[in-house]
Amino acid sequence: MKQTTTSPTALRVADLAQNHPTPFAFRPETEELKAIAAQLDLLGLRKLSFQGEITATGAADWQLQARLGATVVQPCGVTLAPVTTRIDADVTRLFLSNFSDPDEPEAEMPADDTSEQLGTHIDPRAIMLEALALELPLYPRAPDAGTGDLLYAGPGVEPMRDEDARPFAGLADLRDQLARDTSSDDTDDR
Numbered sequence: 001m002k003q004t005t006t007s008p009t010a011l012r013v014a015d016l017a018q019n020h021p022t023p024f025a026f027r028p029e030t031e032e033l034k035a036i037a038a039q040l041d042l043l044g045l046r047k048l049s050f051q052g053e054i055t056a057t058g059a060a061d062w063q064l065q066a067r068l069g070a071t072v073v074q075p076c077g078v079t080l081a082p083v084t085t086r087i088d089a090d091v092t093r094l095f096l097s098n099f100s101d102p103d104e105p106e107a108e109m110p111a112d113d114t115s116e117q118l119g120t121h122i123d124p125r126a127i128m129l130e131a132l133a134l135e136l137p138l139y140p141r142a143p144d145a146g147t148g149d150l151l152y153a154g155p156g157v158e159p160m161r162d163e164d165a166r167p168f169a170g171l172a173d174l175r176d177q178l179a180r181d182t183s184s185d186d187t188d189d190r
Helices: 030-039 124-135 171-188
Strands: 022-026 044-057 061-075 082-096 115-117
Touching: 022 124, 030 044, 030 124, 044 082, 044 124, 061 124, 082 124
Parallel strands: 082 115
Antiparallel strands: 022 044, 044 061, 061 082
C-alpha cells in the first residue's frame, strides 16, 4: 500500500516507539460511515471498528496487528434485496524495510500477501478501508433468493434448460420402467 500523500491518520515511522507497541483505534462516526459506504458501493455500514497496535520487529521492520469489525448491508446478487453481513476479522500487515517487489511482468505472487514495503508513514485508517473491502462478500445472497434460472434464446427459438443438456438423464427412468415391466411380467406368469 504505497503512500503518496500523508493523511491525518498516518503515523510517521520515525516517531513510533521501538521498545513498546503503539496502539490505535478507529470508530468512524455516522457521516464518515456514510462516506465509506458510498466509496465501497454499500447500501449501509454500521458498527465499523478497527483497533490494534503497531510494533517494531527486528531493527527496521514494523508489524500492524488489528481486529476489524463491521456490519455491512449490500444488495443481494440475485434479487437486489438488502443483505446484512457481520464481518469480524484479524488483520496483519508486515512492513519490511528490505521488501523486494518482483519487477517481471509475469512474476509469481508470493504466498504471503501481508508483507509490503515500509515507507515513511503507516496509515491504520487506510489499512482499515483496504481490509474492509477485502472482507466484503463477493456475492451476497438473501436467504430467500433462489438460483434465478435465466433462459436466453433468439426469437422463435425455445431456450435450452440444464436438463436438456443431459441426454442420459432419462435412462434411469427408462431402466426403472423396464424393471417394473419385467417384474409385472413375472407375476403374470404365475
